[in-house]
Amino acid sequence: MRKIILASHGDLAKGMKSTIKMLSGIDDNIVAVGFYDGEDVKNVFNKVESMLNIEDEFIIITDLPGGSVNTVLTPLVRRGNVHLISGMNTVLVLMLALCTSYEIECIxxxxxxxxxxxxYVNEILKENKKEESGDFFD
Structure with missing residues (x-):
């Protein structure tokens, strides 16, 4: 079975899980773990590590490349059944939740x-306006 673990600073992971459930209805195989002020980041590692088993395949998605959450979880990639991705956004998580396999190409x-x-929507609007009028500043 494939499982997704969302890990972030604060409540981003929890909010992302809620968003993915709203958009796709998928909830069962997604877990959210947050790291909070005053907490030892090793607690995040311990929580995530306790969820891992040999039978399942895991994608861990963190919020910030090079951040403490991503850094503490990096050693888990040594397991053959763990993929670690950093730079969480809704499209990324939604696409992974809808993936039928975790082949490298799919990831x-x-x-x-x-x-x-x-x-950058401002630029898109600016370009659309130029195309419509010939000059954005008309």
């Missing part, structure tokens, strides 16, 4: 979709 495709989903 990389989900990451690409997550990256391309980020746009």
């Amino acid at each position: 990389l495709n989900c990451i690409d979709e997550g990256k391309t989903s980020m746009v």
Whole structure:
């Protein structure tokens, strides 16, 4: 069975889990773990490690590349059944939740979709306005 573990600073992981459930109805195989002020980051490691088993395959998604949550969970990739991705966003998590396999190609495709989903709307509106009027500042 495939499982997703969302791990973040504060409540981002919990909010992301709620968002994915709202958008897709998927809830059963997604777990959220938060790291909070005053807590030892090793507690995050211990919580996540206790969820791992040999039979299942896991994707751990963290919020911040190089952040304390991502750093403390990095040793878990030594297990053959753990994938670690950092830079959590809704499209990335939704795509992974909907994936039918965790083949490397599928994971990389989900990451690409997550990256391309980020746009600067002001620029898009500016370009659309230029196309409509010929000059944005008319």
